[in-house]
Amino acid sequence: MTLYPLMLVARRHLMHNTFRTAVSVTGVAIGVTFMIMLSALMTGFEKKFVTETVESTPHITIYDEKRQTTDEFASWLSDTTGGVTTVENAQPRQTPRRIAQPLQIVEMLRKLPEVQAAAPNVIGTAIISFGSRERGVGLQGIEPESQEAVNEINKYIEDGQIFDLYSSGGAMLLGGGVAENLGVRKGDLVTIKLRGGESRSLRVVGIFRTGITTIDYSRAYTLITVAQQLLGLGRDVNQIVVRLRDYTTAREAATRIEAMIRYRTESWQEANENFLAIFVIQQTITYLVTGGILIVAAFGILNILIMLVMEKLPEIAMLKSMGYTRGDITLTFFMEGIAIGLTGVVTGCVMGYYLTVAVGALPIPMKGLIQSEHLTMNNAPGLYVVAGIAALVVTMLASVIPALRAGKLDPVETLRGHA
Amino acid sequence: MQTQRKHEKGRTVIELRGVVKVLGEGETAFEALKGIDLRITQGEFCAVVGPSGSGKSTLMYLLGALDRPTRGEILIEGANIAGLDDRGLAQVRNSKLGFIFQFHYLMPELTALENVMMPMFRAGTGLHEASQRADELLSELGLGEKAHRPPGRLSGGEQQRVAIARALANQPLVVLGDEPTGNLDTQNADKVFAIFERLVKEQNQTIVVVTHDLDMAARTQRIIRIVDGRIMDDGPTQEVLERHKAQAMARND
Numbered sequence: 001m002t003l004y005p006l007m008l009v010a011r012r013h014l015m016h017n018t019f020r021t022a023v024s025v026t027g028v029a030i031g032v033t034f035m036i037m038l039s040a041l042m043t044g045f046e047k048k049f050v051t052e053t054v055e056s057t058p059h060i061t062i063y064d065e066k067r068q069t070t071d072e073f074a075s076w077l078s079d080t081t082g083g084v085t086t087v088e089n090a091q092p093r094q095t096p097r098r099i100a101q102p103l104q105i106v107e108m109l110r111k112l113p114e115v116q117a118a119a120p121n122v123i124g125t126a127i128i129s130f131g132s133r134e135r136g137v138g139l140q141g142i143e144p145e146s147q148e149a150v151n152e153i154n155k156y157i158e159d160g161q162i163f164d165l166y167s168s169g170g171a172m173l174l175g176g177g178v179a180e181n182l183g184v185r186k187g188d189l190v191t192i193k194l195r196g197g198e199s200r201s202l203r204v205v206g207i208f209r210t211g212i213t214t215i216d217y218s219r220a221y222t223l224i225t226v227a228q229q230l231l232g233l234g235r236d237v238n239q240i241v242v243r244l245r246d247y248t249t250a251r252e253a254a255t256r257i258e259a260m261i262r263y264r265t266e267s268w269q270e271a272n273e274n275f276l277a278i279f280v281i282q283q284t285i286t287y288l289v290t291g292g293i294l295i296v297a298a299f300g301i302l303n304i305l306i307m308l309v310m311e312k313l314p315e316i317a318m319l320k321s322m323g324y325t326r327g328d329i330t331l332t333f334f335m336e337g338i339a340i341g342l343t344g345v346v347t348g349c350v351m352g353y354y355l356t357v358a359v360g361a362l363p364i365p366m367k368g369l370i371q372s373e374h375l376t377m378n379n380a381p382g383l384y385v386v387a388g389i390a391a392l393v394v395t396m397l398a399s400v401i402p403a404l405r406a407g408k409l410d411p412v413e414t415l416r417g418h419a
Numbered sequence: 420m421q422t423q424r425k426h427e428k429g430r431t432v433i434e435l436r437g438v439v440k441v442l443g444e445g446e447t448a449f450e451a452l453k454g455i456d457l458r459i460t461q462g463e464f465c466a467v468v469g470p471s472g473s474g475k476s477t478l479m480y481l482l483g484a485l486d487r488p489t490r491g492e493i494l495i496e497g498a499n500i501a502g503l504d505d506r507g508l509a510q511v512r513n514s515k516l517g518f519i520f521q522f523h524y525l526m527p528e529l530t531a532l533e534n535v536m537m538p539m540f541r542a543g544t545g546l547h548e549a550s551q552r553a554d555e556l557l558s559e560l561g562l563g564e565k566a567h568r569p570p571g572r573l574s575g576g577e578q579q580r581v582a583i584a585r586a587l588a589n590q591p592l593v594v595l596g597d598e599p600t601g602n603l604d605t606q607n608a609d610k611v612f613a614i615f616e617r618l619v620k621e622q623n624q625t626i627v628v629v630t631h632d633l634d635m636a637a638r639t640q641r642i643i644r645i646v647d648g649r650i651m652d653d654g655p656t657q658e659v660l661e662r663h664k665a666q667a668m669a670r671n672d
Contacts, residue, residue: 005540012528318524321485322538322585323513325506412480415520415597 006328009319010335013308021340024304027297028344028391029351035290035387036352037359037377042286044360044378046279049212053268056210058150058241059250060257061271062105064097065264098236105240105261114244114253117149121239122227128174128220130182130190137178137220139192141227150243153208153221159186160206165223172202176209177217192220198230211372294391297344298398301337305402309333309409317411330407337399344395345388352387353379430461431497432592432625433482438491440477451477453648455491459593462623464615466636466656469645475629476597478645482627483518483595484511496592513541517586521598524582525570531557531581532566538588556584560614576607583614587624594618596628600635612638633660 014021099105102120109118122141127134144162148154154162157173165171172192174184184190184204193199202222209216228234244253250267258265269276309316316329360377440452451474459465469475480486481493484500485508492499500511512518517538525534535553536544544552557566560580562573570578579599586594596615600608612635618624619640630636642659644652652659 002541002543004546005537008529008533009526012526016528314522314524315526318518318520318526319537320509321483321512321516321518321520323509323511323541325509328541412486415480415485416476 002328003331006332007335010332010339013312013332014336014339020304024297024300024340025344025347027300028294028341028395029347031290031294031297031394032345032348032387032391033351033355034293035390036349036383037355038286038290039383039387040352040356040377040379041359041375042279042282043380043383044376046282047378048372048376049272049275049279052210052212053272054247055152056156056212056215057268057271059244059247059268060242060254061266062099062240062242062257062261063264063266064099064238066262098233098238099240099263100236102237102240108260109240109242109257112253112257114246114249115242116245117146117243119143119146119150119241120224120237121147121241122224122231122233122237123239124227124231125195126220126230127193128178128182128184128190129193130184130188133182135178135181136218137175138218139172139194139220139222139227139230141222141224143224147221147241150241156208156210157206158209162206162221164205165221167203167205170200170202170226171205171222173206173208173221174204175216175219176207177213178220179204179207181217192222192230194230198232200226200230202226290387291390294394297391298394301340301395301398302401304340305333305337305399306405308336309402309406312406313409313414316406316409317414320409320411326407328407329409330403333403333406334396334399337395337403338392341392341395341399345391348391349384349388352384431458432461432495433457433459434492434494434497435481436492436494438481438488438493440474440481440486441489442477451648452481452488455648455650457643457650457653459625459627461625462619463625463627463641464619464639465627465641465643466639467627467629467643467645468631468633468636469651471631473645474648475645479595479597479627479629482593483516484508513538514589515592517589517591517594519579519582519586519594519596519599521601525578525585527570530567530569531562531573531584534570534581535584535588538585542589553584553588556587557581560584574607576603576610579603579607579611580614583611587618593625593627596626596630598630599628600630600632608632608635633663636660 106118106120109115119142124139125136126139127136142153142165144165148162153173158176160173162173165173172190174190179185182190184207186204186207188204189201190204191199191201208221224237228236231238242253242257244250247268251269254265254267254270319329320326356377356379360374360379362375363373364375366372366375435455435457438452438455438457439450441448442451443449455478467475467478477486481488484493484495484503487508488501491501493501495511495515500508503511525531526537529537532550532553535556536549539549539552554563554566557563560583562577562580562584565573565577570581573581579602583594583599594615600611603611615626615628616638619626626639628635628639636642637656637660639656641654642652642656643650644659644663652662
């Protein structure tokens with residue numbers, strides 16, 4: 001029953017000066033709104049990047065390199081010769097590199113429980129020429145069926161099918177960016193020339209756009225047999241790609257696989273390390289900015305509650321003379337702060353939702369790391385929970401100080417001042 | 420129980436034994452009260468008078484359990500409150516005492532009725548019961564029709580009557596008034612004293628008021644005169660007033 005009068009007083013205090021209450025509620029609401037919108041924007045961008053990356057690139061890539069460093073070689077030399085050896089100007093061998101026994105490795109990988117699919121690739125740097133224009137691309141020889149199981153290509157092809165690669169006379173799929181640069185359209189015949197000197201004509205049977213700029217502007221797919229022939233690899237391959245059941249475990253899986261097969265194995269995170277690092281910085285900035293907004297809002301609450309307490313000195317003295325305790329008074333002003341905070345959070349969540357939707361609807365074509373027509377907003381419930389809790393915690397901290405001050409006030413001092 | 424207690428006329432309700440109160444600290448410290456012994460009995464209507472700075476307000480805050488004495492004992496119904504913690508004092512104020520101040524100190528955001536209900540809520544009285552009693556009290560004081568108005572829409576005299584109703588809300592052992600008519604015109608001041616007189620007469624209510632208005636003090640039954648932190652005179656109103664007049668005349672001659 002004692003809570004009822006405290007709530008009554010708290011409510012009337014807030015309702016009495018609605019303008020002042022509204023201002024402080026707005027402060028919190030704006031903080032929450034921007035926190036939601038900004039984190040939706042930032043995580044949206046990251047999520048889109050990650051999703052597109054894990055959809056359109058392999059989770060794990062195995063390269064035709066042994067992870068052997070110069071130092072290892074030097075120590076091996078020292079061990080054999082028994083002296084001190086340094087290796088300078090080390091260079092990789094000129095012979096074409098390859099992964100030995102690729103089929104056995106692929107079979108073994110497919111049997112691992114965390115692996116969903118694995119496919120052999122042949123990759124090489126090539127120059128595509130169309131008329132007088134030339135562009136360098138990363139040519140990737142694939143087996144359409146097994147490759148599709150590793151990373152989706154088919155759904156990004158604008159006109160055509162991944163299986164069109166089987167059409168007779170040699171076919172290729174070209175990234176949208178490269179096609180634009182060359183002025184190539186579907187059905188055109190282009191010349192592809194490998195660094196080694198081999199060249200051949202291939203028909204463009206489809207153009208794909210993944211939305212990831214680095215892929216769309218630099219990649220071409222062809223059949224694995226065509227690539228093997230062009231690179232002179234025979235039946236060998238120089239890359240194996242893997243899709244995992246859970247892409248988040250790629251780092252650990254890559255380490256395990258590398259330990260088994262001794263070839264350099266890279267997870268998608270490792271391949272995109274620089275971008276992922278940017279996201280960490282980006283998130284930090286987001287939370288710093290929104291945290292700043294919330295702290296400003298908290299000072300608003302602090303300010304208003306301190307003013308309210310100063311204004312209500314006689315009432316506080318009166319309440320104490322009636323038998324209300326220090327705790328009762330503290331609780332009353334604390335509840336006022338919390339009420340402001342809660343109202344601000346609810347308003348902010350509603351406003352944040354609409355702002356997020358509105359910003360997501362803005363036509364902002366992006367060409368950068370990823371391509372998109374709009375800003376990608378991650379309008380996830382979790383963000384609202386985080387923003388709401390953050391705002392409430394800050395509100396509580398801001399309310400505690402004036403509330404405790406109000407509770408501590410000595411009624412006698414107030415009464416003497418007035419007498 | 421409550422009503423029975425009120426009829427026991429002559430029973431000691433508050434007793435002060437050797438109460439000293441030091442105000443301030445260090446070099447500015449001074450004894451506002453220099454050893455007060457006082458006994459107030461059930462149904463008494465007392466006035467505490469004295470020049471300003473005499474310590475009468477300090478005495479009031481001690482009687483009202485708003486403050487603790489530096490030395491000495493304050494017994495309310497025989498129990499010493501000097502050693503109680505904040506919660507304990509708050510409990511005493513809520514259940515045993517009713518305050519009326521010079522400035523009414525009503526909550527401007529609450530209606531008259533809600534203001535009167537506040538002490539009852541603290542005591543744990545239910546909403547329905549509290550509202551009924553508050554309504555009765557306000558009606559007795561002639562404010563029945565204005566119970567749902569906020570204080571801002573009541574006159575000064577009406578506001579002070581709401582404050583009286585609030586002081587009476589928990590059927591206090593003692594009603595304490597700190598210059599309760601200090602801020603009112605003569606007509607309203609007269610009304611307030613008429614209410615006090617009625618409470619004393621009809622309900623045997625104990626009332627202690629601090630006042631510097633001798634005309635008002637003349638309407639009480641007992642006057643306690645304080646000068647420089649000591650009780651200079653204490654006795655039935657007529658006797659004290661006559662002694663006071665005699666002294667004043669002696670000084671003039």
